[in-house]
Amino acid sequence: xxxxxxxxxxxxxxxxxxxxxxxxxxxxxxxxxxxxxxxxxxxxxxxxxxxxxxxxxxxxxxxxxxxxxxxxxxxxxxxxxxxxxxxxxxxxxxxxxxxxxxxxxxxxxxxxxxxxxxx
Amino acid sequence: xxxxxxxxxxxxxxxxxxxxxxxxxxxxxxxxxxxxxxxxxxxxxxxxxxxxxxxxxxxxxxxxxxxxxxxxxxxxxxxxxxxxxxxxxxxxxxxxxxxxxxxxxxxxxxx
Numbered sequence: 001x002x003x004x005x006x007x008x009x010x011x012x013x014x015x016x017x018x019x020x021x022x023x024x025x026x027x028x029x030x031x032x033x034x035x036x037x038x039x040x041x042x043x044x045x046x047x048x049x050x051x052x053x054x055x056x057x058x059x060x061x062x063x064x065x066x067x068x069x070x071x072x073x074x075x076x077x078x079x080x081x082x083x084x085x086x087x088x089x090x091x092x093x094x095x096x097x098x099x100x101x102x103x104x105x106x107x108x109x110x111x112x113x114x115x116x117x118x119x
Numbered sequence: 120x121x122x123x124x125x126x127x128x129x130x131x132x133x134x135x136x137x138x139x140x141x142x143x144x145x146x147x148x149x150x151x152x153x154x155x156x157x158x159x160x161x162x163x164x165x166x167x168x169x170x171x172x173x174x175x176x177x178x179x180x181x182x183x184x185x186x187x188x189x190x191x192x193x194x195x196x197x198x199x200x201x202x203x204x205x206x207x208x209x210x211x212x213x214x215x216x217x218x219x220x221x222x223x224x225x226x227x228x229x230x
Binding site: 031033035037040041042043044045048049050056058059088090097101103106107108110111112113 | 123127151153160161162163164165168170206210215216217218219220221222223
C-alpha cells in the first residue's frame with residue numbers, strides 16, 4: 001500500500017531533550033516536506049527536500065533540522081525542543097519535478113501526523 | 120498580511136444545498152493552486168488541482184480569477200460527508216518547492 005508513515009504519532013517531552021520524528025514514504029517520491037499545524041494558522045512549511053541530499057528552508061525553519069540521506073526517509077530533528085514547538089506535525093511527499101508539472105506529480109500525500117507536546 | 124487567506128467559517132449548509140467560498144492570495148507569481156480537505160486534524164487529502172481557469176470534479180468546482188487573485192470552491196448538492204475543513208494551497212512559480220497554506224474554511228453540512 002502506497003503511504004507516508006510518521007513515528008511517533010504522539011510524543012510528550014520536556015524542554016531541551018533532543019528528539020527525532022521519522023518520516024518514510026514507499027512511493028519513490030523525490031519531493032518531501034515537513035509542516036506544522038497550529039490553530040488559526042494553518043499548515044506552515046518547515047523544510048522541504050527536492051531530492052536526496054537537497055534540502056531547503058520553508059517559512060518556519062528555526063529550531064528544526066532535517067536530513068535526506070536516502071530517498072524514502074526525511075527525518076525532522078528538534079535539537080533542543082521548546083514549548084513553542086508544541087504542535088501537530090505532518091510530513092508529505094510527491095513525485096516532484098522529474099515528471100514535469102502535472103496534477104499527478106504535484107499531488108502531495110500526507111502522513112498521519114505527529115502530535116508533539118513540549119513541557 | 121498573510122500570503123493566502125481564507126474565511127474560517129464555519130459555513131453551515133443544509134444537506135443538498137450549494138456552498139461556495141473563496142481563497143485570496145497576495146503573490147502574483149503564484150502558479151499552481153490546490154484545494155485539500157482535512158477532517159478533524161487528520162492528514163489533508165487532495166480534493167483538486169487548478170492550473171488554468173478552473174477545474175470540475177463531480178459536485179466540486181474550483182474557479183481561478185488571476186486578475187483579482189482569488190480561487191473559489193463550490194460544492195453542489197452538499198452531503199453530510201462533505202463536512203470538513205477545506206484548505207487552499209498555493210505554489211509560486213519562483214519557488215516550486217515552497218507551498219503556502221491558508222488556515223482553512225470549515226464547512227458543516229446539516230441534515
